[in-house]
Amino acid sequence: MTDPHSRRHTQQAFDPDRRRLLFGATVLPLAAGAGLALAPRRASAALKTSARIVIAGSGLGGIATANRLSRELDGAKITIVDRKEMHNYQPGYTLVATGIWPVEKVVDRNADLHPSGIEWVREMVAEFDPDGNAVVTDSGRRIEYDFLVVATGLHLDYAQIEGMDVDAIGSNGLASVYPSHLAAQATWQAMDAFRAKGGEALMTLPATPLKCAGAPLKMTFMLVDRLREAGTRSASRVEFHSALGNVFSVERINQDVLERWEALDVPVTFNSKLVAIDIGARRASFTSPEGERTELGYDFIHVVPPMRAPDVVKNSPLPWQEGGFAAGGWLEVDKETLRHRRYPNVFGLGDINGTPRGKTAATVKKSAPIVTRNLVDVIAGKEPAERFDGYTSCPLLLREGSALLVEFDYEGRLTPSLPMIDPLQDSYFAWLMKYRLLKPAYIAVAKGRV
DSSP states (O other), X not given: OOOGGGSHHHHHXXXXXHHHHHHSSOOTTSTTTTTXXXXXXXXXXXXXXXXXXXXXXXXXXXXXXXXXXXXXXXXXXXXXXXXXXXXXXXXXXXXXXXXXXXXXXXXXXXXXXXXXXXXXXXXXEEEEETTTTEEEETTSOEEEOSEEXXXXXXXXXXXXXXXXXXXXXXXXTEEOSSSOHHHHHHHHHHHHHHHHHOOEEEEEEOXXXXXXXXXXXXXXXXXXXXXXXXXXXXXXXXXXXXXXXXXXXXXXXXHXXXXXXXXXXXXXXXXXXXXXXXXXXXXXXXXXXXXXXXXXXXXXXXXXXXXXXXXXXXXXXXXXXXXXXXXXXXXXXXXXXXXXXXXXXEEEOGGGBOSSXXXXXXXXXXXXXXXXXXXXXHHTTOOOOOOOOOOEEEEEEEETTEEEEEXXXXXXXXXXXXXXXXTTSOBHHHHHIIIIXXXXXXXXXXXXXX
């Protein structure tokens, strides 16, 4: 079998005519689409302050905010609390998991992304004490702050699926793109083995809010494409089980995907929640809202876990106390200012926020400058002036060499940023953005440059 990283997609990416079309007049600033357009910078001088700022988490949101604050504040003490040394480019996991990228492309070092002059506490936050304006680390160290940015990310709750073993991903047809770069690599191994013979494939979607809600759809489209390439599509059945009444929260995109799947012969079972799996026997159990249980055999299964806030946030005073976000323990922030609704010196950023949408890297790209500017305003004794519209972006892979560039806001309105791309039209440009352009743009976001 040929190396998946040197097949025809490489030839497509370097096709001279297409490359001239893309790079001809300007570079657009290129990562312009998918919410990565250049953001306006404040022209004013850095604010002088002795404020102590703690940032909990060193994913894209935490690091991007640290870089921006280090430039916009003069004299502040900025502390990042997170043990993680490795920085994973999570938007690239689906590219690894479908045989498009080698795993090395999604691995970087946090030390290379942090701004100089900050304090990096290589521990995890074990307790938030917002009433005492402090966090406590897992070693028992208490760190006091004047302002807090919560950017912890979320928790993949595989424990809700009886019998699930993350360490078994890659074996017995078990796949799941979410846990790590190694799980993404193992998912490709499972997919590659499955497509050689074909068979029964089950693709799943839970009912909770998700980071990268397009990933389960991308994996389904790309599995069909890999089977087609291998000549085993006719010997296979690919079916999708959604614990919801849809497959995507934006109705126009949901309908478009369902129409495409109908044409590709991918049946969908709605309100079908994965609750148990027998990995050795390759059997999965699903339940309906009425409690009816169905057991299905498979040769390949892509497991998408329910997701919630990490325990450290969920068990603190910081999450929503009532309403739809309370059950998941999501951070209680104003959806526009991203400032905590009860603790005015706390802001939230990224996946942890209890907001209607917004668990993608593109969301962080647009919201990190807003959090930074609003926090600077508060330090200066002003009210937050910036507003976030819930921008979310998803380059939705359809097949090798084609994708949709889906962009939308809190209200589910499509908000295309590039006039040459129809969000409902198959696009080579959208594919190329995902394949080649978004990683450099992501690094620029992390360093606070865009």
